Amino acid sequence: MRTESVELTVLCLIHKNGRYLLQDRIKNDWKGYTLPGGHIEPGESIVDAVIKVVVKREKIIYRGE
Template identity: 35%
Template sequence: MNRTEPVTLTNMCMVTRGTEILVIKRNDPAWPGLTFPGGHVEAHEFFHDSVVRELKEETGLTIKKPKLVGVKQFYDD
């Protein structure tokens, strides 16, 4: 019995300042609209490092202490 399955790990980061929330407008036809900054976790990369990197790449902002507030699992049949 194989107890493993391939997975894709991603992250999203909600950045707030007072009552403002940072979102990104995506122009990708496959997934358009507003979303939080984020992206894929690279091989052998820690979640913490991936969210810091993605936020820097997408917004130019540097964060130091991201806080995990949830996990969501999707199945792609």
Template identity: 35%
Template sequence: MNTRWKPSVTVAAVIEQDGRYLLVEEHTSDGLRLNTPAGHLEPGESPADGAAREALEETGCIFTPTALLGVYMASSNDVAGEPTTWMRFAFRGHARPADPAPTLDRGIVRTLWMTPAEIEASQSRHRSPLVWRCVQDHMRGQGFDLSVVAVD
């Protein structure tokens, strides 16, 4: 049997304002975890559009991507305990509250604005190691022109 390997693609929004980063606290199979607004890329959407959609669904904010922060790969087990490789397209950008504010995705408990020190200190509660890595890359000023992600 020849099985083709396919990573799961996720998109994330890394949003900083006044020295604080917007995170969500969400229910997961491992309990309450912290994450940047993130989720699965849906069929037919670009990674930047997916990050904007996820930010709106999880935080109630309208996210405008300004740069690709990076492409990240991580391995873990999925909900069923199967090994999964995740490819994350993370974007930096700006956000403003939606008016009216939408209902947040099921599983999202709350949004939090956290300092880098608070995020670093809470690593044991992160959904994945990519949360802190993306914040660190953002703090370093990393970013690539949005055109590096070509969509046909």
């Protein structure tokens, strides 16, 4: 039986007025531009993980739309 560790993550494609939000990572392990994202915690839904990334980390106002 195979046992492997799995980490679930989300990436958020945020588009408004013809512009996209990108994250510029400066750490050497993943340097450069990427979409904002993060890990999904155990028991957390995908939707809640996306809201966490958008509201808490990127400081974007979420209006539930």
